[in-house]
Amino acid sequence: MYYIKDGADFYEAYMPDGTASGTVEKPSESRLLWMNEDEGLVPTLYKKEVVAFPSEKSEEKDSKLERFKDIGWSLGMYGGYIDDDGYICYTLNKNIIKESDAYEKLSEKKSTEIRIVSINDELVSEKTINDAGVIVGLEKDGQYSVGYYVGTYYGTAVIKADRNFFQSYEILQTGKITNTKNGYVAIYMLPDLKNGWYCINGKGLFKYFDYKKGEADDAEQTMDEPYYETLAEKRDVYSQQYMVSVETATENVRFSVQYNTDVYADEDVNAVLISPDNKEYGMTAENGEAYTEIDKVMAGRWKISITPQDLEILNVSADSSSPASDTICEEKEFTLDEDNSNIQFYVSYEGDGSLWGSVENQNGETRIFDVDTSNHKLTTTYAYIPAGTYKVSVYHYTDTKITDIGYGLDGENMEEEIIKITE
Template identity: 50%
Template sequence: MKNKKQRRSLMAGILIGSAILLSGCGTDKIFVNEEDAYKIVNLSDRELENDKYYVKTGADFNVVYRPNGTASAKTQMQSDSRLFWTMEDDSLIPTLYKNEVIAYQSENTQLTDITLERFKDIGYSIGLYGGVMSSDGYIDYNIQSQIVENCSAYDILYNAPSKQIRLATINDEPVTDDMLDSSGTIKGLDQNGTYDIGFYSGTKYMTATMSADVHFYQSYEISQIEKAGTTKNGYLVIPMPEDAKSGYYMMNGSGLYRYYAFEKNTENVETVDMNEPFYETEEEKIAAYSQQYMVSVQTKTTNVAFNMEYDTEEYEDDEIKCILVSPDGTTYNLVPQNGTASIELAEVIAGRWTINVLPKDLIVKDIKAESTAATADSSTETKSFYIGEDDENIQFYAQYEGEGDVWGIVENESGESQELDVDTQNHELTTTYSYLAAGTYTMTIYHYKDTKIGEMGYQVDTDNEEHEIITIGD
């Protein structure tokens, strides 16, 4: 039988062993008590590590927290599929208030072009993400790649007969597209609420009760901070932008922190809207993290191709995004492939079209919009004109003979085009520029064999000069 001294030594060994087990592999701290694993650790400036970001509150420093998720690295491109998720570890997200700073220690003396990615709090859900609504009315998930480990749904579904899961009902109600968030998570569930889920695992129908025990954060907005400030304290400081909204942020792909756009203890944090948008329109949001090009369409036009040529050295095609925004806000995606991203639209409305290109530092070689109305059995006539200085009320014209179809455009050096109007009575195509910048303009006429193109040129539009032009609105 062991004596008291031996028992005390044995008990001490057990306690030390427990502390080591709780520390986990690769963590920064060893926690004596299990509950301490989900408490933020305050550090001093002597404990800072290089190339990490810390919320500085008074003399304390809290390292930003990187939860599990699909937002695996710094990005210049906002994407609804970029997610973080938390469970008990939600408490490890540190809080920053207005007029406090992020601290960054490094061997480098400067930090510039800082990317600030904001995340939307999309609430709690069962631990499935990236789902899509199928044509036959189910929400499809692949359990090998679209499930959060160690949550309620994981415990039930991971050992199901098939890795292909099709959600059919929630609380006996058939699933609908309205239940699915843009991240592919089920929305509208209560925190830690329990739900009866009907699903197919392969061809086998099953039911199970799952808990909405996973807190999801979704990439929301991208902005830039020009540079960090220097101090004599051995670290750089990065203040939040003056007009930043309250919300969840990640700096340069480091980790999450919670930001309140007011000083500590001046407002009730429980009533703050953490998802208030910073950008008023989708176009403004896209413009913040992309390079932009404008194409002006003067009149409603059919069969137009938008093309963007880019350098293929730095980025793969799947890293490039090209978004076309119409004057009424409709968006289209140009498909990048081997140095060219393009889309053809059957009809484009008049106004300013915007092409947004990501990443922001991608080398763009050319942007243009051109008519694709020509068919295999049609012919083209092309003539270029050099305009030596800016001018006003300049009309481009082309004369033709015959009764067949004829159409055409005038294009400037930037690829912006203007459609020619067809006067079938006078057998003439014309378009007028109220203001014409100096440069080279190319007229392209499309026609069939039963039509012959005559003189092509430009002149002052005297009819337009004789009348005062009044523009109402923009």
């Protein structure tokens, strides 16, 4: 068991009933916890305090937090879906919580298949339930008149909203883990952890507040501010990533990932290909391979993001690549001796043909040029740029001529060519 330290006191992390069991690599809308009067058993952890794991020696090398979002009070039902008639469907012994008021009111019916028609005389719709099949928008302990079908029998019942649901939201790691002289391992939280509801290693739930006890009013805090700010950031955390470098512009490229199907079936696998300019391409997963074919592929670093995170990957490749016909590549390398800001790399050209290019630093990170056809220029600006080596690569056809490649303060185009590779 895990215990939440509060000064000199320790409180056992509380595990509510629900569908969320064990640990997972990424959150799922179907992983739920629910509480009513037992919500008061969830202990609170404040900043600078620790989660304690009783042990004579450290057995914990890392710990995982599953964050849950409070999605509100509802009837004791979950996992519902809308049928062809527009009704919400539940199965009594599968999707209705025993000991809830809903189970008590519906358990004596002739069928276990329940179809909800209306709530307080308002017809239900897809907006009535969320992605976990939980009816939303109800008030704590509210009494609701529910119209329903059991087979062909229509009836009504007044049902109490007596369950507060929590839905899997984010997966994070804890901070450092250290031994103590008091017979327990101390597990610290990340210094930037947000206020929220957290389950540690699938064993117990606690509330966390990002301040010391007494410094703010717990009741006034927002508990669901996202830790990961973007979808791309979330994807990077919950998936495996593989980089494929494409040296020159090419045509008819087949990106492929082979994986082991002993543990996960094809339908469990999700893969996305991301271009150097952040365009996304879905990949088909079948017969132990996720793949996609792209007609025209720009040079640069392409990323493949694939889940599950523990999927065994056998091979990653980009095959059948051929240089784009009549494509010319010109490169120049620049060295910046010190950090700077507001630096713009630019390419000037003549002609009206297609062209594209990128700037790559010594770490392989790529920035794609913006094309200004009216001024015959490619530009990209770094608000802040660290010292290092930067390679400019430009691709064009014979109907276009590159007249200048350089960099300078944004708008001034100060030339400073260091190394000329090709021209």
